Amino acid sequence: MGHCKLTHEYLLKGQSTPLCDLCQIQLSVRHILLDCQKYDDLRGQLEIPTTLEQFFQPEQLNLLIxxxxxxxxxQHL
Incomplete structure (x- = not known):
């Protein structure tokens, strides 16, 4: 895991690496799910796991979606 259209489509299109609009760092699955400051409050409200390993457990699928x-x-993944 770690590759999706949103974070890696630029390779196929020959474009620049996408950056997070808030943090101005390279957009990655980890950044979106765990690190971006834009979603800190929401992650707390939803009790989002703190590691990718926890996030991708089968019982977390509905939470992830x-x-x-x-x-x-x-819709961008």
Missing amino acids: DYLKTIYLF
Whole structure:
């Protein structure tokens, strides 16, 4: 895991690496799910796991989908 259209499509299109609009660092799955300051409050409200390993457990699938839909990124993955 760690590759998706949103974070790696630039390679196929020959474009620049996408940056987070708030943090101005390279956009990555980890950044979106765990690190971006823009979503700190929401991660706390949803009790989002603190590691990718925890996040990608089968029992967390609904939480992962809800989180991505709430931040309007589900359709971009």
